[in-house]
Amino acid sequence: MDPEISKGRARGRGRAKPQGLPEATDTARQGAGVSMGRGRGRAKTPEEMPYQAGRSKPRPATGTTRTETYEKQFTGMRISSSSSDAGSTGKSSSQGVEDGSGNGNGNGSNGNGSGSGDGHPDHPVQSVGRGVQRGRPKDFHGGVLRTVPKNLETKKGTKGKKIMTRSNFFTLKKVPNWRLYQYRVDMLPEVDYTKERKYHVRQNKNLGNYIFDGTVLTTTHPLCGKDDTLTFMSKRSSDDQMITVNIKMVGEVEPTDSAYFQFLNILVRSLLEKLKLDRIGRDYFDSKAAIKDPKLMSHKLELYPGYVTSIRQHENSVLLGVEISHKVLRTDTVYDMIKTAVESRGGGGSIQDKLEKLLLGEIVITKYNNKTYKICEIKMDASPEDTFEDKKGNKIKFSDYYLKRWGFKIHDLKQPMIVSIPKEKDERGNTRAPILLVPELCNMTGLSEAQRGNFNLMRDLGQYTRQDPTNKVIALTKFSERMSKNPEVVEELKKWDLEFDGDLQEVPARCFEPEVICGGGSKKANYQESNADWNNAFRNWMCLSVVQLKKWVVIVPTRDSALADTLVKSLKDVFRGIGMTVSPPVVKTVPDNRLGSYMSGIDEMEKSGPEMIMIIIPNKNNPDLYSMIKKKLCLKFPVPSQVVTAALIAKGKGLMTIATKIALQINCKLGGQLWAVKIPLKKAMVVGFDTYHDSQHKGKSVGALVASTNDTFTKFFSVAEFHETNGAQEISLKIAGMMTKALTAYKAANNSLPERIFFYRDGVGDGQIRFVHDSEVKVIKDVLKSFNAEIKLTFIITSKRINTRFMRGGKGQPPSNPNSGTIVDDVVTLPERYDFYLVSQSVRQGTVNPTSYNIIWDESLLKPDHIQQLSYKLTHLYFNWAGTVRVPAPVQYAHKLAYLVGTSIHAQPSSTLDNLLYYL
Numbered sequence: 064m065d066p067e068i069s070k071g072r073a074r075g076r077g078r079a080k081p082q083g084l085p086e087a088t089d090t091a092r093q094g095a096g097v098s099m100g101r102g103r104g105r106a107k108t109p110e111e112m113p114y115q116a117g118r119s120k121p122r123p124a125t126g127t128t129r130t131e132t133y134e135k136q137f138t139g140m141r142i143s144s145s146s147s148d149a150g151s152t153g154k155s156s157s158q159g160v161e162d163g164s165g166n167g168n169g170n171g172s173n174g175n176g177s178g179s180g181d182g183h184p185d186h187p188v189q190s191v192g193r194g195v196q197r198g199r200p201k202d203f204h205g206g207v208l209r210t211v212p213k214n215l216e217t218k219k220g221t222k223g224k225k226i227m228t229r230s231n232f233f234t235l236k237k238v239p240n241w242r243l244y245q246y247r248v249d250m251l252p253e254v255d256y257t258k259e260r261k262y263h264v265r266q267n268k269n270l271g272n273y274i275f276d277g278t279v280l281t282t283t284h285p286l287c288g289k290d291d292t293l294t295f296m297s298k299r300s301s302d303d304q305m306i307t308v309n310i311k312m313v314g315e316v317e318p319t320d321s322a323y324f325q326f327l328n329i330l331v332r333s334l335l336e337k338l339k340l341d342r343i344g345r346d347y348f349d350s351k352a353a354i355k356d357p358k359l360m361s362h363k364l365e366l367y368p369g370y371v372t373s374i375r376q377h378e379n380s381v382l383l384g385v386e387i388s389h390k391v392l393r394t395d396t397v398y399d400m401i402k403t404a405v406e407s408r409g410g411g412g413s414i415q416d417k418l419e420k421l422l423l424g425e426i427v428i429t430k431y432n433n434k435t436y437k438i439c440e441i442k443m444d445a446s447p448e449d450t451f452e453d454k455k456g457n458k459i460k461f462s463d464y465y466l467k468r469w470g471f472k473i474h475d476l477k478q479p480m481i482v483s484i485p486k487e488k489d490e491r492g493n494t495r496a497p498i499l500l501v502p503e504l505c506n507m508t509g510l511s512e513a514q515r516g517n518f519n520l521m522r523d524l525g526q527y528t529r530q531d532p533t534n535k536v537i538a539l540t541k542f543s544e545r546m547s548k549n550p551e552v553v554e555e556l557k558k559w560d561l562e563f564d565g566d567l568q569e570v571p572a573r574c575f576e577p578e579v580i581c582g583g584g585s586k587k588a589n590y591q592e593s594n595a596d597w598n599n600a601f602r603n604w605m606c607l608s609v610v611q612l613k614k615w616v617v618i619v620p621t622r623d624s625a626l627a628d629t630l631v632k633s634l635k636d637v638f639r640g641i642g643m644t645v646s647p648p649v650v651k652t653v654p655d656n657r658l659g660s661y662m663s664g665i666d667e668m669e670k671s672g673p674e675m676i677m678i679i680i681p682n683k684n685n686p687d688l689y690s691m692i693k694k695k696l697c698l699k700f701p702v703p704s705q706v707v708t709a710a711l712i713a714k715g716k717g718l719m720t721i722a723t724k725i726a727l728q729i730n731c732k733l734g735g736q737l738w739a740v741k742i743p744l745k746k747a748m749v750v751g752f753d754t755y756h757d758s759q760h761k762g763k764s765v766g767a768l769v770a771s772t773n774d775t776f777t778k779f780f781s782v783a784e785f786h787e788t789n790g791a792q793e794i795s796l797k798i799a800g801m802m803t804k805a806l807t808a809y810k811a812a813n814n815s816l817p818e819r820i821f822f823y824r825d826g827v828g829d830g831q832i833r834f835v836h837d838s839e840v841k842v843i844k845d846v847l848k849s850f851n852a853e854i855k856l857t858f859i860i861t862s863k864r865i866n867t868r869f870m871r872g873g874k875g876q877p878p879s880n881p882n883s884g885t886i887v888d889d890v891v892t893l894p895e896r897y898d899f900y901l902v903s904q905s906v907r908q909g910t911v912n913p914t915s916y917n918i919i920w921d922e923s924l925l926k927p928d929h930i931q932q933l934s935y936k937l938t939h940l941y942f943n944w945a946g947t948v949r950v951p952a953p954v955q956y957a958h959k960l961a962y963l964v965g966t967s968i969h970a971q972p973s974s975t976l977d978n979l980l981y982y983l
Contacts, residue, residue, distance in 0.1 A: 207321055208833045209895040210919040218897050219888045220928035223573030227873035228881060230570045230891050231539055231866070235374070235381040237562035243316035243326055246280040246293075251307040263297035263306050272558055274329050279313075281326055283559075286310060324381075327374045330559060331383065335370065337551040344435065346371045348390050358523045362514060365392040366527055370542060371866050377891050383563060386866035387538045389528045391510060397427055397438075397502035398478060415443055422481070423761075427505040431469040435508065436483035436500060445480040447473045447501050461501060471504055478502055529909030532870040532878035539567060569873050570891055575884035575932065578740045578939055583607050583642055588738070595883035595905045595939075596946040601723050605642045607777065610733040612638075612645040615675040618664040620656045623709040627679055630712050633722035641723075643730055648677070656681050658691055665692075669700050675729060676702055682710040690967035697963075701973035703732035703981045727942070731980045736777040737942045742933065745774050748809055748817040749937060751953025752798065753825040755961035756788060759969045764788045766797050767961035769953045770805035772812040772978070776940060779956060780808035780977055783964045792838065799842040806850050808978065819855045819923050820847070821933065823954045827860045832919065835860065840920045857930070858920035861950050865915050867891060867900060880911045883947050886931050887913070897921065899931055903938040903947045914949050943983045959983065 211218060254260050257277035264275050273282045287293040293310040316322050332347070340347035348369030355365055367390040374383045404417055418441045428435045447462040461480075465471045481502055485495040514520055530538060543565045546552050556562065580588035580597050588600035619627040627650060638645040651668055653660040661678065668676065678692055689706055696704040705728060711721060727737055750770040757763040767783040782801045786793045810816055822843065827835050840858050847854040869887060870878035881902045888899035897918040902911055916934055923930070937951035948955050963982045964972065972981075 207895050208836060208919075210836065210917070211895065211897045212921055215897065215921075215927075218892075218899070218927050220573065220886060220899075220926070220931050222928045222932060223575045223884070223886060226572050226574055226871060226881070226885070227876075228570045228572045228869040228871050228885070228887070229536070229567040229873065229878065230870075230887075231386055231535070231868045232377075232382040232384050232568040232891055233543060233566075234564040234568055235383060235561065236564050237560065238381055239560050240318055241283045241323075242318075243323065244282050244285050244312060245314050245316060246282070246286060246310045247313045248275065248278065248280050249309045249311075251309070252304070254306060259299070263299075263308055266297040267295050267308070274326065274333065276329055280310060281316075281329070285312070287312060324375045327381075328372070330555075330561075331372050331374055334546065334552050334555060335372065337555060338545060338549060340369065341367075343367065343369070343390055343433070346388060348388070353392075354527055356523065356527075359520075362517075362520055363394040364510075364514075364520075364524075365394075366390070366524070367392060368527075373866070376894065378889055378894050380890075382568060382891065384866060385539060385542055386868065387530060387535060387542075391524070393507050393509070395507055397422065397481060397500075397505040397507060398475065400507060401478070401502055415441065418479075424758075426508045427481070427500070428508055429500065430504050430506065431465070431471060436498065436505070438481050439484045439497070440482035442480045442482055442499070445499065446477055447480070447503075448476050449480075451499075461499070465501065465504065473501060473503055475503060481505065525908060531908070532880055532910050535868065535910050536567065536870060536878045566874060567870075568890065570869065570887055571889060572869065572881065572885050572887045574882055575886065575935055577884065578936060580939065581607065581739045581741065582737075583609070590946075592882040592884070593905065595903070598945040601641075601727070601945065604640070606727075606730055607736040607739050607775075609641065609643045609730055610735045612643065612674060612729070612733060614646070614671065614673045615648045615677065616668045616671070616673045617648045617650045617677045617679065618661060618668065619650065619652055619679040619709075620660070620681070621652045621654060623679055623681070623712075624650070624652050626709050626712045629718070630679075630707065630722065630725075633718055634726055637719070637722045637726040641726060641730065643726070643735075649673075656688075658688055661688070661692060662695065665695055665700060673702060675705065675733060677705045677707060677729075679707050679709050679712075682708050693963065693967045694969070697968050697972040697976065697981070698970055701975045703729075703976070703979060705729055705732070728983050731942045731983050734778070734979055736775075738940075739775045739777050740936050740939045742776060742936050744819070744929075744933060746815070746817055747774075747819040747821065748772075748805070749776050749933075749951065749953050750802075750805065750820060750822045751825070751951060751955070751957040752801075752822070753954060753957040753961050754794070755958070755965035757785065757965045757969060760785075762788050765961045765965040766794060766801070767957040767964065768798065768801040768805060769956040769960065770802075770809065771953065772809050776937065776952075778812070778978075779953065779980060780805050781956065781960055781980070781982070782974075782977055783960050784971055795838045795842045798839055799846050802843055802846045803849075804977075806846070810850075816851050816854060818853070819857065821857045821859065821923070821930075823859050823861055823934075823937075823951050825861050825863075825950060825954045825958065827862070832860065832917070836919045855922040855924070856920060857918065857923045857925075859930075859934070860915075860917040860919060861954055862915040862917070863912065863949055865913070867913060867915070868910050869900070869902065869913060870910065880906060881913075884935055885913075886935075888927065888931070897927075899927070901931065901934060901938075903935055904949050905946070912949065942980065956980065956982075 248260070248264060250260065250263060254263065260277050261275055264270070264273075264280065270280075270286065271282065271284060273280055275281075287310065289312050291312075295308050297306045297308055298304070299306055316326065335347040336342070338347075339349075339351070341350045346369055348367040350367055353365050353367050359366060369388050369390060371386045371388045372383065374381065400421060401418060404421055405414060422438050422441060425438050426435050427438060447465075448460055450458040450460050451464075453459055462473045462476055465473060479502070481500045483498045483500060485498060543563075546563070547565055574592070577590055577592055577595070580590070580600065582588065582600075583605035586600075586605045588597040588604075590597045617627050617631065631648060631650070635645070635647075649668070649671070651664050653664045661680075665676065665678075676696060680688055680692075683689075692706060693704065696702055705725060707725065712718065731737060748771055750768060752766065752768045754764050754766045757765055763785050764787070765783055766786055767781070769779050769781045772778050772780050782804050784797045784801060786797050806816060820843075824835065824839070836858075840856070843856060843858070847856060869881050869885065871881045871885075872878050883903055883905050885902040886899060887901075892898050892900070899916050900913040901916060902913045904911065906912075916931075918930065921930075925933075934951055937953070938947045938949070940952035941948045941955045942952075943955075943959070950958075960982045964970075
């Protein structure tokens with residue numbers, strides 16, 4: 064059966080701090096859409112030097128490339144995954160496994176330093192200069208985007224049964240009324256190592272209360288006048304160098320300024336440091352409580368528990384959001400990956416091609432400074448023996464630099480280098496030069512595809528990462544107790560006149576009644592409140608509409624022909640049961656399971672003009688085979704197709720269940736409708752839009768748009784187009800073109816245009832909302848005007864990767880997961896937004912993840928109740944799953960289409976398939 068996509072996995076990155084080694088940087092964390100102050104340049108250590116400059120060119124022996132030489136040297140070599148001579152833990156970076164949710168919704172914070180930081184002056188990074196950006200960043204729009212319609216009386220609904228929940232927020236009981244003063248800190252000679260900068264600032268004992276993130280110093284009292292500079296001296300202990308520290312005011316922050324909450328976030332992060340937590344990536348984790356389960360360690364994995372925090376103004380209070388997070392730490396290096404690839408390559412193919420396929424796009428972390436980098440290139444003609452120029456113009460080998468500067472001895476001096484291209488700009492706004500990295504000193508991050516496909520491993524991880532509501536409440540309560548009992552934290556809060564409530568925030572909610580699932584004829588299905596799943600209904604089900612299938616083909620290798628016969632017999636019974644009239648298929652056997660044999664079989668069957676092609680492949684171990692089949696049948700010979708694995712059929716157990724799912728998918732792909740729910744809204748179109756990065760074409764992404772074309776929202780028009788990954792303006796133009804096609808298709812199907820359009824947009828971060836509001840909404844409105852200016856548009860951003868959680872039951876009640884249909888539109892929502900949270904799916908493990916809905920444009924004149932109910936009803940209409948999903952069905956369809964195109968087809972599918980759900 065065609066594989067279903069995974070939903071919303073987290074992508075946090077980071078690694079454990081190497082024991083005994085200082086960090087090279089303490090990069091500030093940026094909040095959503097607002098800069099806290101100034102950016103600054105960094106010293107160009109070798110990992111930040113252009114690889115073209117200052118190194119000797121390799122001179123391989125005549126007739127032998129360095130690639131060939133490097134391949135040969137692996138024979139019989141013994142290599143350790145940790146190459147440190149001084150203090151490395153040998154542990155690598157991580158991927159967030161935050162109950163399956165990824166990074167969160169609040170505004171971030173900038174930096175994590177405080178006046179009482181633990182910087183050490185003995186390991187400065189040599190600097191070649193430092194620039195300062197003055198004023199707000201170029202993309203700062205001034206103020207928070209307010210999307211609540213002026214004529215909206217209330218964004219709260221009333222429908223549904225009232226319930227009480229608790230959420231993972233703590234109220235700030237005592238809200239200060241500070242006036243904050245911000246200062247730029249400069250040092251001469253230049254110091255770019257953040258912990259050393261904090262050390263020098265800390266030597267002035269007269270600064271009073273302050274927070275310093277390495278760049279911007281913030282106080283609640285003035286240190287000097289606007290035109291004055293506060294100057295003092297500090298001695299660096301490593302070489303007795305005197306450092307001149309200059310502090311100059313750059314502005315004031317009023318309590319109404321959004322940067323005010325960024326300061327609070329910085330303060331909260333400084334409290335986490337006082338709990339002795341380690342900063343890994345953006346968040347904080349407890350390395351002392353590391354989970355070293357032998358089952359995980361056998362896969363070179365460890366698990367660190369930690370917290371993701373965010374503080375901001377919610378409806379009536381300032382709330383601190385805290386989510387329990389986990390980091391998966393890997394101990395294998397990029398060098399280990401290269402070595403394995405070389406040893407297992409065999410005699411065919413280029414090692415360069417194999418390494419690029421294996422490593423390009425992967426995120427790695429360096430052992431010496433805990434920074435993460437994306438691999439953009441494998442430099443087979445570079446090595447640690449190459450040289451670069453330091454700030455004095457002296458040439459130094461990479462291997463010598465890492466030994467002298469960091470204490471890391473590089474064992475393999477012939478290994479290739481990896482290249483990363485920084486996203487951030489330099490102090491002049493120019494693109495930074497590529498960075499050369501040593502594979503031996505870079506650990507892999509996150510879980511590999513093989514590990515993700517290991518059911519037992521993922522189950523073992525889930526025992527720790529998927530906390531049920533009871534354990535989540537316990538963990539959050541322990542966090543609160545830990546904060547309230549730590550003397551340093553208590554003193555810091557008292558110093559800043561802050562106080563947090565120790566209990567989780569209670570949040571009123573409502574729960575909609577379960578929907579009735581309507582099939583063909585008088586068939587209906589119901590589900591329980593606690594489990595929104597109607598799979599059992601298909602034992603005796605009639606589809607809402609079916610398509611006759613007269614000509615179809617089954618292509619199968621000769622050795623699996625008996626399995627094909629078994630499946631076809633089972634499908635015959637199922638087709639009859641769901642109301643489909645299906646003729647016997649033409650079975651085409653091919654000699655083996657090679658790609659060429661399948662392609663020849665398809666070419667031969669194309670002449671007969673089949674309406675559906677089913678192809679049986681051995682298993683899922685050859686993704687290239689699946690991709691080439693789908694590419695052929697979506698581009699050159701566009702016809703609905705169904706790929707089934709012989710391994711699944713061979714199990715025998717549950718064959719009728721498998722046949723039922725295949726039959727339902729085939730009906731969908733031919734244009735049939737499986738079920739519907741009652742939606743009173745008529746003459747309306749619902750649209751889903753999502754994007755996915757193309758795995759084959761660097762810098763390209765796929766945008767997929769799926770729009771309904773009937774009143775029951777069960778028939779769809781689908782289109783996918785490519786755009787530049789960073790081309791936000793281009794996305795807007797593509798959306799305009801796709802919307803034009805969707806409206807044309809709707810008019811062709813109904814002989815009229817819709818009166819209302821509900822556009823659900825996924826894949827938008829907080830920092831992109833203003834652009835989407837100002838650009839994408841505008842181009843869609845322009846398209847609607849070209850058809851009919853009276854069409855009303857409602858534009859809704861859906862967000863799955865959020866850190867907000869809800870546990871049913873108030874204080875003193877046993878916590879449990881909220882039922883499907885739970886709506887929250889007060890207390891934890893945001894005052895400037897027309898937003899709500901919806902729990903639409905049911906889960907058997909962990910704590911359920913709500914989805915955030917942010918209505919940034921609304922002309923529908925519908926009540927909040929109606930938009931909330933429409934959104935919930937639409938989560939029932941994803942035909943690949945007999946249950947509710949996390950987002951409205953058009954969004955899930957768009958994601959499925961973008962995923963197929965981005966991972967398998969890599970080209971725009973044929974327009975002859977646009978009116979079919981061929982990508983299920």
